[in-house]
Amino acid sequence: MADGTVRGYVRTVYAKTAVHSKQELIDLVTAEKDGAKSDPAGLEG
Numbered sequence: 744m745a746d747g748t749v750r751g752y753v754r755t756v757y758a759k760t761a762v763h764s765k766q767e768l769i770d771l772v773t774a775e776k777d778g779a780k781s782d783p784a785g786l787e788g
Contacts, residue, residue, distance in 0.1 A: 762768045 757763065757768065760768060760771055762771055
């Protein structure tokens with residue numbers, strides 16, 4: 744895979760998740776993962 748392709752995919756993920764850095768994306772995924780643990784059936788919100 745070309746570097747430009749990966750950069751494009753990363754930009755798309757950032758845009759769709761409304762984040763601006765790797766750390767923001769990690770924090771978002773971690774928060775979602777922790778939320779799923781507290782609501783395993785997905786019944787909240």
